[in-house]
Amino acid sequence: xxxxxxFQPEIAPNTGNIGRMCALTQTRLHLxxxxxxxxxxxxxxxxxxxxxxxxxxxEHADWATFRKSNAGPQRLWLFTTKATQSFWDxxxxxxxxxxxxxxxxxxxxxxxxxxxxxxxxxxxxKNPALRSLNLSTxxxxxxxxxxxxxxx
Numbered sequence: 120x121x122x123x124x125x126f127q128p129e130i131a132p133n134t135g136n137i138g139r140m141c142a143l144t145q146t147r148l149h150l151x152x153x154x155x156x157x158x159x160x161x162x163x164x165x166x167x168x169x170x171x172x173x174x175x176x177x178e179h180a181d182w183a184t185f186r187k188s189n190a191g192p193q194r195l196w197l198f199t200t201k202a203t204q205s206f207w208d209x210x211x212x213x214x215x216x217x218x219x220x221x222x223x224x225x226x227x228x229x230x231x232x233x234x235x236x237x238x239x240x241x242x243x244x245k246n247p248a249l250r251s252l253n254l255s256t257x258x259x260x261x262x263x264x265x266x267x268x269x270x271x
Contacts, residue, residue: 122216129155136255192216202239211265
């Protein structure tokens with residue numbers, strides 16, 4: 120099973136879109152609290168609430184709780200603009216977790232350190248003047264590449 124891990128996401132529609140994508144790809148979604156919103160019909164309706172019931176979603180009180188969870192991934196890949204290794208240059212495996220920081224601050228430095236430089240990857244972009252892809256777009260690009268490699 121592939122895992123998508125959202126570290127303290129802040130924007131409900133992004134999380135809803137990612138949840139919808141995870142339901143369609145049968146990828147487990149992990150939400151690391153605190154969240155910047157409440158998971159309810161009002162916040163997620165347009166993006167993915169109708170898919171939420173088909174989603175394998177696990178909520179965790181914090182990062183430490185997530186790491187202790189038996190439902191978590193075997194190996195982590197942190198997607199960040201602070202990496203030089205392209206996400207295309209690694210081999211994903213069944214049981215991997217794709218970790219994404221939040222929309223406002225990305226992943227904190229301690230999380231970069233914990234995951235380690237060898238497990239940090241970036242999605243290349245042609246225009247370095249722009250900050251990064253939207254969270255739901257990045258999660259989609261990453262998930263489909265990992266799924267392509269692992270197989271359906």
